[in-house]
Amino acid sequence: xxxLVESGGGLVQAGGSLRLSxxxxxxxxxxxxxxxxxxxxxxxxxLVGTITSGGTNYADSVKGRFTISRDNAKNTVYLQMNSxxxxxxAVYYCYANLRLLRTMMLGDYDYWGxxxxxxxxx
Numbered sequence: 001x002x003x004l005v006e007s008g009g010g011l012v013q014a015g016g017s018l019r020l021s022x023x024x025x026x027x028x029x030x031x032x033x034x035x036x037x038x039x040x041x042x043x044x045x046x047l048v049g050t051i052t053s054g055g056t057n058y059a060d061s062v063k064g065r066f067t068i069s070r071d072n073a074k075n076t077v078y079l080q081m082n083s084x085x086x087x088x089x090a091v092y093y094c095y096a097n098l099r100l101l102r103t104m105m106l107g108d109y110d111y112w113g114x115x116x117x118x119x120x121x122x
Contacts, residue, residue, distance in 0.1 A: 002026035002111055009116030016120070017082045022094030022113050024075040032097040032108055034077035036068055038090035038118075045093065051077060062088075084120045091115040095120045 008020040024031065035050030035057075049058040051068045058066060067080040076095065094113030099106060 002028065002098060002100065002109070004096055004111050004113040006092070006094050006113040007117045009092065009118045011119045011121065012084055014084060014086055014120055014122050016084050017080070018084065018118060019081070020079040020094075020116060020118075022077050022079075022096075024096050024111070027100065028075060029077055029099040029101055029106060031072070032099060033068075034094070034096045035068065035095045036077075036079045037095055039093070039115075040087075040090040043090075048079065048092070050095070052078055063090065075109045081118070084118075086120045088118065089120050090118060091121075092118050 003025050004022055006022045012018050033050050033052050036048040037045050038048050040043040047059050048062055049056060049068045051070050056068050065083045069078045093115045096111045097108055099108050
């Protein structure tokens with residue numbers, strides 16, 4: 001059973017920082033992509049950023065403020081959020097595309113974390 005478990009959300013004042021973590025567990029052959037999405041009230045879920053073996057990719061709204069990193073040995077991805085703004089308030093979801101061995105065949109599967117609330121007060 002593969003799971004993504006997030007931690008690190010909370011309430012912070014504008015200009016502050018938070019760090020989110022997401023650990024993937026289970027019988028994982030390899031990690032293709034890990035990253036973060038967010039969903040604010042009344043809005044669609046949007047990409048924050050992703051990380052692969054080739055590098056990172058960020059939404060324009062977070063470039064220069066947020067940093068994604070990964071610990072490959074722990075199958076864990078981090079989101080360091082600095083200079084937070086009230087408009088960053090949202091539920092943040094961890095995402096992973098994982099290579100698994102199922103019924104003796106390799107395949108790539110998408111997984112989502114349970115979501116963690118980030119609230120930035122002005």
